[in-house]
Amino acid sequence: MKMQVITMKPRIFLIVFIFLLLSCGPQTPDTAVTPTLSPSPSPITAGEANTPAAPTAPSPTANSDNKTPTLDVVAGARSIGDPYAPELGNTGYDVQHYTIQLALDPQEKYYLAGSVLIKATAVLDDLGALSLDFIGFEIEELLVNGQPADFSREAGKLIITLPQPLASEEQFQITIMYHGETVQEPSPYVGFASWLGVFYAREDTIYILSEPDGSRYWFPNNDHPRDKATFRFEVTVPEGLTAVANGELIEQQGHTFIWEHNAPMASYLATVVVGDYERLEDQSPVGIPLRHYTFTEDQARFTRHVAVTGEAIDWMSDLFGAYPYDQYGYVTVHAPGVSLETQTMVLLSSEMVNEQTIIHEMAHMWFGDWVSLDSWGEMWRNEGFATYIAFLWEFRDDPEGLELQMEGIRAFLEDSGDLGKPLRNPPHVELFSAYTYVGGALMIHELRQEMGDDAFFAGLKAYFARYSGGTATDEAFIAVMEEAAEKPLAAFFEGWLE
Numbered sequence: 001m002k003m004q005v006i007t008m009k010p011r012i013f014l015i016v017f018i019f020l021l022l023s024c025g026p027q028t029p030d031t032a033v034t035p036t037l038s039p040s041p042s043p044i045t046a047g048e049a050n051t052p053a054a055p056t057a058p059s060p061t062a063n064s065d066n067k068t069p070t071l072d073v074v075a076g077a078r079s080i081g082d083p084y085a086p087e088l089g090n091t092g093y094d095v096q097h098y099t100i101q102l103a104l105d106p107q108e109k110y111y112l113a114g115s116v117l118i119k120a121t122a123v124l125d126d127l128g129a130l131s132l133d134f135i136g137f138e139i140e141e142l143l144v145n146g147q148p149a150d151f152s153r154e155a156g157k158l159i160i161t162l163p164q165p166l167a168s169e170e171q172f173q174i175t176i177m178y179h180g181e182t183v184q185e186p187s188p189y190v191g192f193a194s195w196l197g198v199f200y201a202r203e204d205t206i207y208i209l210s211e212p213d214g215s216r217y218w219f220p221n222n223d224h225p226r227d228k229a230t231f232r233f234e235v236t237v238p239e240g241l242t243a244v245a246n247g248e249l250i251e252q253q254g255h256t257f258i259w260e261h262n263a264p265m266a267s268y269l270a271t272v273v274v275g276d277y278e279r280l281e282d283q284s285p286v287g288i289p290l291r292h293y294t295f296t297e298d299q300a301r302f303t304r305h306v307a308v309t310g311e312a313i314d315w316m317s318d319l320f321g322a323y324p325y326d327q328y329g330y331v332t333v334h335a336p337g338v339s340l341e342t343q344t345m346v347l348l349s350s351e352m353v354n355e356q357t358i359i360h361e362m363a364h365m366w367f368g369d370w371v372s373l374d375s376w377g378e379m380w381r382n383e384g385f386a387t388y389i390a391f392l393w394e395f396r397d398d399p400e401g402l403e404l405q406m407e408g409i410r411a412f413l414e415d416s417g418d419l420g421k422p423l424r425n426p427p428h429v430e431l432f433s434a435y436t437y438v439g440g441a442l443m444i445h446e447l448r449q450e451m452g453d454d455a456f457f458a459g460l461k462a463y464f465a466r467y468s469g470g471t472a473t474d475e476a477f478i479a480v481m482e483e484a485a486e487k488p489l490a491a492f493f494e495g496w497l498e
């Protein structure tokens with residue numbers, strides 16, 4: 001995620017993060033919205049989606065010793081065990097694949113009709129119930145392995161009683177059909193947005209912004225990066241509009257756009273965007289396919305700024321390991337002052353079509369998307385790296401300029417009184433504070449100086465090779481960097497994180 005930044009130069013590197021309220025403001029849904037979009041998605045039948053082999057991911061129970069006193073991590077319980085965000089996820093099962101069908105119309109403000117097919121595996125033995133994160137909507141039908149199942153709703157959770165208890169490693173499918181108005185409520189983690197989830201911007205566009213806990217506002221899911229899955233989207237929109245999502249556009253049937261993303265993805269990185277878009281295609285010098293979506297009126301400016309994409313993605317592939325996905329690109333959205341690293345298809349605010357944001361979000365394809373956070377309290381590892389890599393790119397031929405930039409940041413953080421505050425587990429409202437971004441970047445710069453360039457970049461490559469497609473803890477990151485440095489770094493990290 002990136003907020004709009006003003007950088008004042010020269011020498012006074014004052015960085016002001018403007019936490020613009022998303023322009024829609026604190027709206028309330030229009031009343032009595034009548035769905036007119038037809039047909040609504042037909043139910044997904046078992047076996048319809050083509051599920052690729054399940055990715056190997058770290059065990060979702062790997063950190064269950066960090067459980068909070070209030071939420072037990074047991075079968076059917078309502079937490080995946082992230083001590084920073086214990087209300088999210090569930091550790092009883094592991095999702096391999098979501099097929100999401102949506103009917104969306106920008107004219108039908110806040111109405112959404114959807115259906116989701118979840119293919120999952122029981123992780124715990126004798127699993128009799130489970131929870132999905134899901135808020136709002138009326139549930140028309142809920143099937144487990146094709147059989148109707150009882151369910152209840154409470155505190156952001158959809159709690160499903162399984163018709164038969166499942167044994168550990170048993171595969172199962174859940175189909176849920178739902179419709180209704182989207183809920184807009186603030187996230188405790190995001191001070192600058194009125195809400196997360198579905199946004200109806202202007203009269204003709206829809207976009208979805210879910211970091212960190214907003215995907216439950218548009219589809220039922222296990223809402224934590226510890227449970228990644230592959231995705232298929234089938235999105236029906238009015239004539240003349242285009243639906244954009246993660247991965248590859250594999251087919252268009254009438255007004256239904258079908259996208260598939262066959263790499264593991266955290267729920268918060270899934271997105272669907274609807275608008276009157278132009279599709280632009282390109283490829284990087286080494287051949288990574290690029291596809292972008294832009295509004296016609298923005299096309300000249302957009303094309304000028306994204307021209308750097310191919311060169312930059314090859315540069316990052318050299319630094320961190322090959323680009324992990326089959327394609328990459330940006331979709332411009334009317335999201336005031338906020339852009340998001342939605343996997344393979346970055347949400348780029350039309351106010352932030354600039355090189356710094358383009359590079360920042362691209363860096364997240366490695367830092368956050370390919371290797372994700374094990375706990376949301378480790379946000380510095382996402383935003384610190386994305387911020388630092390944008391500086392590395394900007395000053396790639398000017399090492400002295402980079403030093404001046406980092407000195408300026410250190411002075412800024414000293415003046416603001418932030419320097420010395422623990423970067424890990426900030427208060428929830430400060431999860432996306434300027435300190436997480438530039439403080440994280442400064443820490444990473446000093447880590448690089450501490451390790452030396454060869455060890456630093458070798459360590460990053462080793463980190464991506466080891467945790468590819470999964471999640472990693474801060475401790476795992478530190479261990480990899482210590483191996484590369486061939487010396488202990490515990491004291492260095494403790495000084496910054498604790």
Ligand SMILES: [Zn+2]
Pocket residue numbers: 001002341360364382383386
């Ligand atoms: Zn970011």
